[in-house]
Amino acid sequence: MSTNSTSQTLPAARRESVGDHGTWAILLAVTLTLELPFAWLRYKIARFFCYPVTLAFVHSRGAALFLIFGLSFFGIIRAVISLAAPVGAGWWWRNQEGGREPSGPEQVSYTDAITELATHGEIVHPPTGWFVVDDAQPGAAVCGDTLMVTRGLLVNPYLTAVLAHELGHLNSIDGRLTCALNRVIFKEPRRDPEFEAKYPPNGVTLFWRFVMWFLRGGIGVKLLGPSWASWWRGREYIADQYAKQLGYGEEFADYLEEYGLFYDRPVPFVWLTLQTHPPVELRIDRLRDPLAGVTREELDEMEAQLPQRREANPEPEAEPDPAPEPDPGETPEPAAEWHGNPS
Numbered sequence: 245m246s247t248n249s250t251s252q253t254l255p256a257a258r259r260e261s262v263g264d265h266g267t268w269a270i271l272l273a274v275t276l277t278l279e280l281p282f283a284w285l286r287y288k289i290a291r292f293f294c295y296p297v298t299l300a301f302v303h304s305r306g307a308a309l310f311l312i313f314g315l316s317f318f319g320i321i322r323a324v325i326s327l328a329a330p331v332g333a334g335w336w337w338r339n340q341e342g343g344r345e346p347s348g349p350e351q352v353s354y355t356d357a358i359t360e361l362a363t364h365g366e367i368v369h370p371p372t373g374w375f376v377v378d379d380a381q382p383g384a385a386v387c388g389d390t391l392m393v394t395r396g397l398l399v400n401p402y403l404t405a406v407l408a409h410e411l412g413h414l415n416s417i418d419g420r421l422t423c424a425l426n427r428v429i430f431k432e433p434r435r436d437p438e439f440e441a442k443y444p445p446n447g448v449t450l451f452w453r454f455v456m457w458f459l460r461g462g463i464g465v466k467l468l469g470p471s472w473a474s475w476w477r478g479r480e481y482i483a484d485q486y487a488k489q490l491g492y493g494e495e496f497a498d499y500l501e502e503y504g505l506f507y508d509r510p511v512p513f514v515w516l517t518l519q520t521h522p523p524v525e526l527r528i529d530r531l532r533d534p535l536a537g538v539t540r541e542e543l544d545e546m547e548a549q550l551p552q553r554r555e556a557n558p559e560p561e562a563e564p565d566p567a568p569e570p571d572p573g574e575t576p577e578p579a580a581e582w583h584g585n586p587s
């Protein structure tokens with residue numbers, strides 16, 4: 245997809261500063277450190293039970309131990325690698341979700357939306373691949389460098405605005421971090437509720453599930469779950485601001501109002517939960533606030549420009565706009581917005 249050719253003379257959406265990366269790096273370091281003792285225990289157990297069989301295959305003591313060690317620590321190793329290069333993440337995710345390739349009309353809708361976005365600002369990190377999930381509800385998500393879009397979104401008028409938000413996740417560490425955290429854990433196969441209702445699991449099955457839960461890993465992710473959820477809630481606001489920088493703040497707020505607000509429910513003790521999204525009403529509020537996401541430096545710049553504007557254009561004093569409507573979709577006239585909309 246050629247997204248850069250139309251945007252060379254237009255302002256790029258602001259990239260995140262290095263300072264924003266501190267919290268996730270600490271959380272990930274603690275998460276993986278918590279995983280280490282359990283990975284070591286897995287190694288000890290696997291060495292006890294599997295060493296003779298492995299040795300029979302590889303015919304070398306060192307190679308057998310290396311193989312067992314690698315498999316025991318595989319979740320941690322592949323999580324770290326995912327941060328640099330989430331190789332195969334898109335393929336795996338697509339299969340896991342039952343995704344499919346887009347039809348001709350879907351491809352056209354997607355390309356039109358991305359081309360439209362590229363006229364508003366340089367798309368720094370477009371997805372390396374994307375797929376469709378057959379779901380009538382509009383929805384999208386990213387994992388690694390891959391984008392998932394529902395069939396419902398591809399025929400929805402808010403497609404471009406939602407993609408602007410998802411590009412915000414791709415523009416930062418979010419997509420790769422999602423992939424890394426998923427890869428710490430070996431996913432449990434999906435259970436069939438109808439089968440389980442007919443044949444309830446007995447004691448042996450439950451014990452086996454506990455053993456497998458331990459072997460799959462992810463204890464660090466679970467222990468830090470509420471901390472991660474809190475961090476992810478903050479990331480939604482940042483992805484929203486990215487959509488706003490691309491000029492789709494108002495439109496994405498409309499989308500949230502239409503499709504998200506109705507389903508929002510109170511979350512008791514949210515800081516103890518795994519709730520990864522903030523209240524929709526607050527997201528809409530920040531998307532429509534012309535000063536949300538504006539840095540201190542930008543505010544100073546607005547103030548500095550104010551006298552020059554008054555000099556250049558004396559008309560506003562004689563005919564002030566009584567209720568200027570902020571339009572985040574346009575390149576802002578910051579000083580005018582600041583003073584016209586003090587709230």
Ligand SMILES: [Zn+2]
Nearest residue numbers: 409413480483
């Ligand atoms: Zn999001």
